[in-house]
Amino acid sequence: xxxxxxxxxxxxxxxxxxxxxxLMVIVGLSLLGLGFVAISETESAIAKNQSQALQTQAIAxxxxxxxVEWIQDPQWGMDHAAMPxxxxxxxxxxxxxxxxxxxGVYIKTVRTSGAYTGVYKPKNGTKLLDRPYRPGNDDRxxxxxxxxxxxxxxxxxxxxxxxxxxIVLGTNVSDKMAGEITEIKIxxxxxxxxxLTNGFWVGGQRYGVATIKVTAQxxxxxxxxxxxxxxxxxRIVVGELPLPIPAGPIQGDANVSFGGNFxxxxxxxxxxxxxxxxxxxxxxxxxxxxxxxxxxxxxxxxNSIAGVTITYGGSGYTSAPTxxxxxxxxxxxxxxxxxxxxxxxxxxxxxxxxxxxxxxxSGLPAPSAQPPTVTISGPGTGATATAVVAAxxxxxxGGNYDSFDYFHELLAKNFDDPWYGCRAVGDNAMDGxxxxxxxxxxxxxxxxxxxERSTANPSYAFQWQDMNxxxxxxxxxxxxxxxxxxKRITQQGRGYKxxxxxxYDSGSGGFKKFNQGAAQPMAQxxxxxxxxLGPGVYFFDSATSxxxxxxxxxxxxxxxxxxxTWNSSDFGLGGAPTxxxxxxxxxxxxxxxxxxxxxNATTVQANFPGEPFRDVGYPIWDTxxxxxxxxxxxxxxxxxxxxxxxxQDLNGNGKCDIVVMQAPTWDSNDPTITxxxxxxxxxxxxxxxxxxxxxxxxxxxxxxxxxxxxxxxPCTIPAANYDGTNAAATDxxxxxxxxxxxxxxxxxxxxxGQPYQVVVGWEPPGSQTYRPKRLDSSGAPVSxxxxxxxxDCVSNAYDVDGAVVPLGVILYGILYNEGAWGSQGNSWFYGxxxxxxxxxxxAGTADVWFDEKLLKGTWAPPKMPRVIVFSEQTDEQSx
Numbered sequence: 001x002x003x004x005x006x007x008x009x010x011x012x013x014x015x016x017x018x019x020x021x022x023l024m025v026i027v028g029l030s031l032l033g034l035g036f037v038a039i040s041e042t043e044s045a046i047a048k049n050q051s052q053a054l055q056t057q058a059i060a061x062x063x064x065x066x067x068v069e070w071i072q073d074p075q076w077g078m079d080h081a082a083m084p085x086x087x088x089x090x091x092x093x094x095x096x097x098x099x100x101x102x103x104g105v106y107i108k109t110v111r112t113s114g115a116y117t118g119v120y121k122p123k124n125g126t127k128l129l130d131r132p133y134r135p136g137n138d139d140r141x142x143x144x145x146x147x148x149x150x151x152x153x154x155x156x157x158x159x160x161x162x163x164x165x166x167i168v169l170g171t172n173v174s175d176k177m178a179g180e181i182t183e184i185k186i187x188x189x190x191x192x193x194x195x196l197t198n199g200f201w202v203g204g205q206r207y208g209v210a211t212i213k214v215t216a217q218x219x220x221x222x223x224x225x226x227x228x229x230x231x232x233x234x235r236i237v238v239g240e241l242p243l244p245i246p247a248g249p250i251q252g253d254a255n256v257s258f259g260g261n262f263x264x265x266x267x268x269x270x271x272x273x274x275x276x277x278x279x280x281x282x283x284x285x286x287x288x289x290x291x292x293x294x295x296x297x298x299x300x301x302x303n304s305i306a307g308v309t310i311t312y313g314g315s316g317y318t319s320a321p322t323x324x325x326x327x328x329x330x331x332x333x334x335x336x337x338x339x340x341x342x343x344x345x346x347x348x349x350x351x352x353x354x355x356x357x358x359x360x361x362s363g364l365p366a367p368s369a370q371p372p373t374v375t376i377s378g379p380g381t382g383a384t385a386t387a388v389v390a391a392x393x394x395x396x397x398g399g400n401y402d403s404f405d406y407f408h409e410l411l412a413k414n415f416d417d418p419w420y421g422c423r424a425v426g427d428n429a430m431d432g433x434x435x436x437x438x439x440x441x442x443x444x445x446x447x448x449x450x451x452e453r454s455t456a457n458p459s460y461a462f463q464w465q466d467m468n469x470x471x472x473x474x475x476x477x478x479x480x481x482x483x484x485x486x487k488r489i490t491q492q493g494r495g496y497k498x499x500x501x502x503x504y505d506s507g508s509g510g511f512k513k514f515n516q517g518a519a520q521p522m523a524q525x526x527x528x529x530x531x532x533l534g535p536g537v538y539f540f541d542s543a544t545s546x547x548x549x550x551x552x553x554x555x556x557x558x559x560x561x562x563x564x565t566w567n568s569s570d571f572g573l574g575g576a577p578t579x580x581x582x583x584x585x586x587x588x589x590x591x592x593x594x595x596x597x598x599x600n601a602t603t604v605q606a607n608f609p610g611e612p613f614r615d616v617g618y619p620i621w622d623t624x625x626x627x628x629x630x631x632x633x634x635x636x637x638x639x640x641x642x643x644x645x646x647x648q649d650l651n652g653n654g655k656c657d658i659v660v661m662q663a664p665t666w667d668s669n670d671p672t673i674t675x676x677x678x679x680x681x682x683x684x685x686x687x688x689x690x691x692x693x694x695x696x697x698x699x700x701x702x703x704x705x706x707x708x709x710x711x712x713x714p715c716t717i718p719a720a721n722y723d724g725t726n727a728a729a730t731d732x733x734x735x736x737x738x739x740x741x742x743x744x745x746x747x748x749x750x751x752x753g754q755p756y757q758v759v760v761g762w763e764p765p766g767s768q769t770y771r772p773k774r775l776d777s778s779g780a781p782v783s784x785x786x787x788x789x790x791x792d793c794v795s796n797a798y799d800v801d802g803a804v805v806p807l808g809v810i811l812y813g814i815l816y817n818e819g820a821w822g823s824q825g826n827s828w829f830y831g832x833x834x835x836x837x838x839x840x841x842x843a844g845t846a847d848v849w850f851d852e853k854l855l856k857g858t859w860a861p862p863k864m865p866r867v868i869v870f871s872e873q874t875d876e877q878s879x
Contacts, residue, residue: 052218052230055178057874060216060234062168063181064872067212068238072866074127075777082163084152086121086128088654096157101198103147107156111142111149114202120149123654125774125791129186131866132857133209133240136644141188141210147199148185148213154225179218179230187211189237189870208239208870234874238867241537243584243859244479244814246832248421249850252821253478255426256839260824260846263753266609267850268421270476273838275424275463280455281416281755284612284740285446287401288471289423289462293446296614296738298407300700301664302390302710303328304354305335308374309395313345314383321378323349325387328372332357335387339376346376346383348633354709358389360405360666371396392706393619393628393635394738400471404448408666410740412676412695413453414683414757418742419609419850421460425476428463441465441472449671479834481816483547486586489868490539498536498583498865500525504543504561511540523570526585529602530576535583535813535864542588548818560819563591567825568598571810578602579810583864587817591837594810594846596825601808605775606748606830608758608802609852613645613739621648621701621735628703639737645798647736650717655790657718657734658797659727660696660762682763686756688746689769696762696796701732723787724795725765736798743769744794744803753828753847762796770795771803779862800856807849812861814854 070077077083084107089097097119098105100112108119116137121128123138128150132139143149152160161181169175189211194204213235220227248268250256255273258264262278269278287293300306305325320339327334335355340348358372374385388395396402422428431443446459465476493499494514502525503515510519525531526538540561542548548559564570571579580602617640620629628635639646647656665678679694701707704714715732722731743763745756763769770793772781781804784793794803811829820837826845833848853859860866 052179053232056216056218056230056232057234059169059179059181060214060232061872061874063164063184063214063216064212064234064236066164066168067184067186067214068236068867068869071129071210071238073860073862074130075862077129078127079777080167082160082167084128084157084160086126088122088124089119090652092119098156103143103199104151104153104155107150107152107160109143109147109149109151111147111200112198113137113142113200123791125789129210131860134857135642141186142200143187144196144199144201145185145187145211145213148187150184150186152184153182173222176222177218179216180222181214182217182225182231183213183215185213187213189239208237209867210238212236212238232874234872236872237870239870240857241865241868243854244481244816244834245857246479246814246834246850246854247477248832249829249848250833250839251478251835252839253834253836254838256424258839258841260841261753262841262845263755263847264420264422265417265748265755265847265849266419266852267855268423270422270478271424271426271839272476272478273424274426274429275422276429277422277461280430280458281420282453282455283415283420283458283460284410284418285450285452285459286421286442286462287446287459289441289465289474290471291401292612292614293406293409293448294401294614295407295410295740296394296616297391297396297402298360298405298666299394299698299738300391300702301360301661301697302702302706303332303358303360303664304356304390304706304709305337305351305358305372306354306388306390306392306706307351307395308337308349308385308387309397310346310349310383310385311398312382312384313347314376314380315344317341317344317346317378317380317383319379321346321376321380321383323385324375324377325355326372326374328355328357329359335372339378341380344380346380346385349385351705354705356709358387360389360408390710392702393700393735394616406448407738408668408676409448409452409670410760411663411666411668411697412680412682412759412761414685414759415453416455416755416757418612418740418758418760419852421462423462423465423474423476425466426463428461430458430461431463438463449669451670478836481586481834481836483542483549483588483818486537486539487541487547490537493537493868496865496868498534498863499868500533500536500538502538502540503545504541506543509562521570521573522564522587523566523579524573526581527571527574527576527579528582529578529580530574535861537584537586537865538581539586540588542818548588557590560588560590562589563593563819564589565591565593565595565822567595568600571597571600580604580812581810581815582812582861584814585811585816587815587819589817589819591820591822592815592817593821593823594825594827595823597808597810597827601810601828602812603806603808604812604830605779605781605804606807606809606849606851607773607804607853608742608744608748609850610800610802610856611739611742611798613737613798615643615646616640616737618646618648618735618737619701621650623650626704645737645739645800647798648734650734651720651722653720653722655722656736656798657722658724658736658762659699659718659722659731659733660765660796661699662764663695663697663761682743682759682761683757685743685745685759685769686747689743689759693743693761693763693767693769696764698733698762699731701735707732724768724790724797725787727765739798741796742794742799742802744771744805746771746803746805748805748807748849749847753826753845765796768795773799773801773803775804801853801858809849812851813859813864 093099096107100110103109189208191204256271257276258278443461444457490501502511505519617637619635743759770784790797809830821835
């Protein structure tokens with residue numbers, strides 16, 4: 001009993017502890033439950049945030065990829081993908097150009113890179129993000145991310161941003177609940193070795209064309225764009241599709257021999273071995289392997305003395321000597337000048353009266369063509385000087401290729417093909433074999449007394465061009481086309497339209513796209529009219545999938561696929577009505593050729609090459625001082641050697657305004673002196689040209705005194721609305737580099753490939769031969785009725801691209817074969833044909849026409865990929 005009471009006593013004493021433990025357990029379980037609830041809510045929030053992040057990332061990626069498509073086809077971008085049209089700005093700080101140093105006010109940012117200051121694509125008639133991407137500063141991107149060259153957001157252009165979102169996401173507010181694009185920035189690609197100065201790159205090596213940054217955000221209230229819940233940015237670096245850069249219409253890396261009536265048009269045919277050229281055509285002459293005749297000499301018209309050039313300063317002059325300039329022929333006014341002496345030397349001769357009636361110098365021994373003599377008399381000895389007629393900015397210096405009036409040797413002459421030429425590393429058979437001329441690098445050296453239109457001894461034929469040694473040797477090169485490189489690009493391009501790899505199928509002799517599916521003949525794959533693949537890069541692998549460039553002899557031949565010669569039955573494969581290879585076709589074939597195109601050719605709109613110019617810069621006119629900018633006594637120059645036609649835009653209208661005047665009477669030498677009496681009628685070009693046009697020439701900008709003497713009044717700047725026809729009587733051309741204006745025919749050649757001729761000269765302003773040089777959004781030539789823009793149609797102004805004419809061809813682009821070429825028949829090709837092995841065209845009337853845009857970096861047919869994606873990066877900015 002006692003034990004029982006003791007047990008009850010112990011139980012009663014433990015009741016407090018049990019209660020405490022129970023309470024603690026209950027509390028613990030409650031906290032654990034609350035923890036699970038909290039974790040559940042956190043996981044839900046994390047999941048929601050992750051969903052928002054992924055949604056904005058996907059939207060940003062979609063937007064960035066659409067911007068890539070803007071670059072691939074800017075016209076398509078403007079028509080279908082909300083890309084804004086390019087608009088020049090009246091001044092920095094006015095739409096669409098932000099103030100200097102203040103990016104983000106308008107779309108375009110003012111960039112300063114070294115000596116250059118400007119905005120991206122400033123000129124009328126150009127498209128944003130369009131080719132060229134080089135070399136001009138206006139066509140390049142310089143900014144870093146904070147100073148992007150193009151910025152589109154709600155501050156700079158809300159309309160474009162809304163239109164872009166409507167296309168990517170939809171037009172309703174509900175379509176944007178998951179997020180929308182809030183900013184697009186386009187700026188410089190990665191630059192190595194450059195200097196970033198105030199947000200803009202100077203110098204260095206560019207690794208790509210552009211960086212695209214697209215930011216997407218999700219808002220609590222999409223209507224008012226408030227309450228950011230998630231933000232993502234995607235950056236894509238794109239680089240130019242590295243197409244080979246051909247130097248002419250057809251190039252051989254071995255021996256080249258053309259037979260039959262084979263013709264090469266609009267550029268140089270070259271051979272890395274011996275060359276038997278195609279049919280000779282009349283073309284503009286070459287003074288040496290590097291330069292055409294210096295036609296800036298004679299480009300300035302007038303009959304007064306522009307200046308007196310000191311050729312030797314003499315010695316012992318204690319005071320200024322007397323300068324006597326010989327009088328002009330009867331009816332003129334004698335010029336006068338004074339001298340300046342420094343430390344006993346004659347250092348400057350200043351015109352006091354420029355005179356009139358002096359003939360321009362041709363440099364030939366004819367009394368009417370000699371420059372006036374300059375006599376220096378006074379207290380000293382030995383000084384000599386030469387007077388220059390009319391040429392204030394490009395005086396005849398007496399140096400190599402500067403001695404004569406070359407301009408008038410070309411004026412008002414017609415040529416089969418102003419751009420044609422032929423060059424070889426080995427022997428050029430144009431001058432025959434074993435003749436005395438066969439040792440000379442220039443088969444027929446140019447002389448001013450030559451008839452420039454002659455095809456018997458053309459100056460455009462060169463041989464032994466195996467090195468660079470000015471002036472007579474300029475090394476003939478062949479584009480670097482690497483098998484492994486293009487194979488890798490095409491194999492990795494799967495999923496991108498326009499990039500295709502084809503594996504050889506030995507059983508059928510055909511090819512499989514990406515080595516899958518049914519094999520088809522190459523001729524069927526490459527026909528973009530019927531293959532549903534469109535323009536692009538077509539890489540046809542070797543028979544063994546080996547790199548034939550690492551092999552030689554029999555192993556190399558065994559690696560190449562068997563030879564093919566296509567005829568009309570091949571062109572009709574797949575049921576397509578016509579045939580066209582469009583893009584870059586890479587063949588690894590033992591030999592390729594055609595037997596003629598029959599009726600299978602496709603008509604394309606082909607641009608003649610642009611007008612030749614001399615890249616010697618233009619003299620800079622100082623509008624404040626109303627004089628030439630002075631550089632040690634001569635006008636300063638800009639634009640020399642930059643590879644593009646340069647001009648000073650005095651009226652700020654974004655164009656180079658050329659004012660013309662009727663050509664005064666002039667002499668040329670063919671080979672004797674021929675006088676062309678003003679008004680002189682130019683010959684008609686070969687097809688569709690006006691007949692009986694009077695020859696005009698540019699009215700060159702001159703200083704006030706020189707213009708007064710030569711034109712009767714100082715030069716005035718053309719009005720901003722100048723259209724090539726409405727010049728005031730005193731207007732002059734804006735300072736520009738000298739160029740040769742061409743009057744283009746409306747057809748390239750007759751059915752046999754015989755070219756219609758092109759005429760050198762400017763036409764009366766009111767009756768210019770306008771021809772389209774640009775296509776509209778539908779692919780048709782633009783209209784040139786009325787007074788068209790010089791951006792659209794060829795005219796008296798400088799034309800970087802020539803007139804558009806129809807060509808019936810089977811190639812529009814580049815064709816490369818690792819093996820040989822051997823064709824017969826009348827197939828026509830437009831673009832460039834590159835052959836690694838021998839070219840042996842034994843017969844037929846094949847014609848190859850060069851697309852100069854391949855060389856200028858502006859080649860961009862619709863739907864042809866222009867860029868490839870180098871890298872893509874995404875970063876979550878906030879959640």
